[in-house]
Structure formats: structure tokens, C-alpha cells
Amino acid sequence: MRVAIVGATGAVGHELMQVLEQSQQRGSLKIDELQLYASPRSAGKTLPFGGQDLTVQVTPEGPIDADIVLASAGGSVSLALAHQWASEGAIVIDNSSAFRYDADVPLVVPEVNGPEALKHKGIIANPNCTTAIAVVAVAPIHRKYGVKRMIVSTYQATSGAGQKGMDELLTETHKVLHGQQASHQEFVHPIPFNVIPHIDAFQDNGYTKEEMKVAWETHKILGDDSIKVSCTAVRIPTLRTHSEAITLELEHPATPDEIRELLGSAPGVEVRDNPGGKLYPMPLTASGKYDVEVGRIRQSLVFDGGIDLFVAGDQLLKGAALNAVQIAEYLQEHGAIKQKAGV
Template sequence: MRVGVIGATGAVGRELVEVLGRRRFPVTKLRLFASGRSAGTVLPTPFGDIAIEEFSQAAARDLDLALLAVSGDFAKAHAPGLVAAGVTVVDNSSAFRLDEDVPLVVPEVNGQALGEARLIANPNCTTAILVVALAPLHAAFGLKRVIVSTYQAASGAGAEGMAELERETRRVLVEGQPARAEVFAHPLAFNVIPHIDSFQPNAYTREEMKVVWETRKIMGLPELLISCTAIRIPTMRVHGESVTIETERPVTADAAREVLRRAAGVKLVDDVAKNLYPMPLTATGQDDVEAGRIRANPVFGDHGLDLFLCGDQLLKGAALNAVQIAERLPALAVPA
């Protein structure tokens, strides 16, 4: 396939290129697009050295597949034109996620929703990490309520957020100066910030509501009760999620472990006697979402469960999921 990565210089764009190579995606020609200031820069890739091109719809019209790692406004402006030109588009932004006629896909959960669509939305990173664990638990025990607290790395704010955390940590430790904030609402170094994205009229942030809206759509549960609190923490990459569920049918920790042990996209890391549980340190660079600290929730009795998840935001939360979607395209017919 003739594949284009649009937004190739950002954190997700770079991961997309690496994932395409690592998973041996059938690329006959790879093209990298970015803004005019990056045009001409040559990047080493698994497919050889490739010069970045300035994006235009005319330049990208001959692609078979476009992987978008751009803003929602950019996606809204250009994705429909690419689709009209015959390009299949997988969009990482939030632009089309809640559109009824655009499938929002996590392949392990609702790959069948892809159908013959030419425009497919990649979910929010936090949602993608969450649903790979929620879906098998729902299939086994049913879900009534889900309460999530997220611990989201600087990578969620892109390359600029990661650079700010590194720079400001050095400022504190090496220069003895207070940390500053440009990307984040407050300094992130040696801090946690319970604020990701804009606040909504209901006092939740848009990031928190994305988890609610997108989880319901992906899992086909429009009435599922979900509450989310999203917190930015000073780690470089990998999002952690503390999850409490109330189930429709009785559940035990051992039964839940067995379900998650067999679940696609999940790695069970749950042996507290050996201090084994999900952590950003161990989940970094890993395709699967780590699940652990699984225990009965005393509030909901035999219908409640607590667990902790860690997933690489740049992989399962973004680039990996986008490529997994592309692997399901009818033109490839790659088995699940």
C-alpha cells in the first residue's frame, strides 16, 4: 500500500513510522508529511531515509492509506477531501470520534465496526487503554458502573509536553530554579495536575468526558455509567488507570484474573507477593496493556472489582492502535 503519515514529526507520527516497520505493514511506498518548516528534512525510517514533504491535499491524493497524527481542526479540514479522493484515512484526533457514521475502533474490542469505512477514528489514548480490559470483563460479568482515575504521562501532550517535563526537571535539579509551565497549566515537574483539556459545564474536563463518550460508543453501551478523573503526572510516557467496576453478575478476583489472562491486548502482571504490578517503567514500549492489583471491591461486595492498568500512550493509546486498524482494512484482509 502507498502509505502517508501526516504529522510525521510529532511524537505520535514518529511512533507510527516505527510501528509500521516493526509490524511489517505492507508498505510499497511511505511518504512523510508535515508543515512547510520541516519540508526537506530527511528522516531515517525502517523503510530507508525519507524526505519530509509539505502537506497538501493534491500531494496526498495518490495514497492508499493516510495515517493522521494532527490536530482536530486540521483533520476536519483535510480528511473529507482525502476520503473523497479515494484515500482511506485513520485519524488520531478527536475530530470524528463521536460522528455516528464514523467507526471508532479498538480492534480487540469492536473490530467488526470497521466494515467498509474509508474514514476511521482512533480513540483517545486513555479510552483505548481502558476498553481492552473492560470489554472482556463486561463479556464475562457484565458492567453496571465504572469509576476511573487516570495518571497520565507528559507524552499525552505530545513531544512538546515531554520536552517541557525534561527541561523543567533539569531546571529544578541542576539549576536550582523553580519549574515553569508553558505547555501545561502549571509546572509538571515534581507535581501532579488534576486538569487535562478544557473544563466543561458539568465541571468535568473534556479529557474526562472523552473517556465516558468514547467508551460507550466503542463498547456499544450507550447507557453505561462512567465517571473519570484525569490527572497529569510527571512521567515521560505510559498512562496509568485506577479502575473500579460494579458488575451485573458475581465476580471474584481469581475469575477476573483468568479472564484478563486470556484477553487479547492485555498482559496480566499481578503477583503482589513478588511486588509485580503494572507500572510505567515496565509498560513503556510494550504493545499490551498491563493489568494488575486485581481485588474484590468491598463497597460492591461480590459484584465489585478494583484493578490498575498501565498502557503506553504512544503505542496502544495512539500509533499501535491506528496501525492495528489499518491491518483490518478489507484490502489487506489480515486475519485477527
């Protein structure tokens, strides 16, 4: 398979290369060629892949000659160029929010709605990180018990704002520890030892776009607009892995044991739920992990037969790079990649 990464030098680009390498190593994807693209500023850099040093090129403003384009260079770049990249047959798996709500563009979490990927018209959207992590745990519950209401509060890591977000947390925390004032550039306010309930732009209804994405994208991925979803999205001073407290009202009552058993066999989920053993989802243990950790499973105190749970998922992986590569793997497994002549 011939793969291209657009945005290769960013935090997600870095993870994409690692996840691709791991996919190749376990015999899932066979990467015949990897093209790396980034902004002119980063062009010329070399990045190691499969024992070779690959040179980063400037993102093309035309078709990309590859089977799969993994795009993670931001919404405006994708909006302007993704259709051109795809114009000669490449399938673009786009990590931005540019196309997620287009009726023509499948929004895919392979464990949840993989078959949707096969309906693409050149572009497949990778969901918002918070949503991708939540639905891996919520989808099996919805299928079996019917989710009526879903209330989410997030604990989002600085790498949600890319490598620069992590760098800012580290640099500014260092300053604070040495008695200096923290400044800020990537975040709206200083992030060290702070909590910022503001991610992405505010909408007219008082919710941020990040919060609305969780509602919009949960509806689209689960294929059910009737679920009432709300979210409070909060940036906290962690490096990677988004955590989420989720309260679910269910159509059919469920017990915590039933949910534990259900999620125990759910793909992409690691049930980590042993309070006595001090086991529950945390960034410390979920970071770098493919599976989303799910724990603190307990009976809701506000909805009869409802369920509360806590999830932690590495948003650079399941929330971004891993999910994108899993979409590529899904397409390959289902014979949906017509590899070009000459490869």
C-alpha cells in the same frame, strides 16, 4: 500497501514509523510506499524508514494518493482536511478527536470492536489514549459480567501532550534540580514534581473534555450507552504510559481469580498481577510495550462482586500509533483495502 503519515515529525508520528516498520518486519503489513507529511515548518526534513531516508512534505490540502492515511496532526488539521485526503479512496485513520463522535465514523479498538472498522465511509477514528487503554481490559469483563458503573482515575504522562510535553518535563525538572523555578508552556502549570487535574478544556458540567471522552468513547466502542462512566484525568510528571485506577460495578458478580483468568487470554492484555513478586502495572515496565499491563485485580470493597484493577499502557502505542496501525492491519486482513492500480 501505500501508506501516508500526516504529522510525521510529532511524537505519535515517530511511533507510527516504528510500529509500521515492526509490522512489516513480522510480515503483517507490506509497505510499498510511505509518504510523510507535516506542517511547512517541518517540511524538508528527512526521516529514516526501512533503510531509506524519506523527505517530509507539506500536508496536502487535497486528496492523498495512498491506501491508508495515518493522521496525527491534531484535531483542527484533521477537521479541515481529512475528508479531502480521503476523497479519492484513501482510508484515513485519524488519531484526533475531530470525528470520534460522528455517527458516520467508526471508533475502533481492533481487539474490542474490529468489525466496526469495515463500516467506514473513508474515515476511521482512533480513540482517546486513556479510553483505548482502559477498554482493552474492560471490554472482556463487560462482555462476560456486564459493567454497570466504571470509575476511572488517571495518571497521565507528559507525552500525552506530544514530544514538547516530554521535553518540557525534562527541561523544567532539570531546572528545579538546579534550584531554579520551573516555567511552563505546554501545560497549564509547571509539571515537575507536580500533579495537574486539568487535561483538555473544562466542560459546563465541571468535567474536562479528556474526562468526558472516557465516558463518550467507552460507550461508543463498547456499543452500550447504559454503562455509567466517570473519570478524573490527572497529568503527572512521567514521560510515557498512562496508568489508570479502575473500579467496576458488575451486573453479575466476579471474583478476582475469574477476572485474572479471563484477562489472561484477552488480546492486547498482559496480566501483571503478582503482589508477592512486586509485579503490577507501572510506566517503568509498560513503556514501549504493545500490550496493556493489567494488575492489582481485587474484589471491590464498595460494590458486591465488583472488581478493582490498575492498568498501565503506553499511550503513544496502544493509545495512539499502535492502535492506528492495528486498524490498518485489521482492514488488510479482512480484505478491506483495495490497493490501487499500479502498485
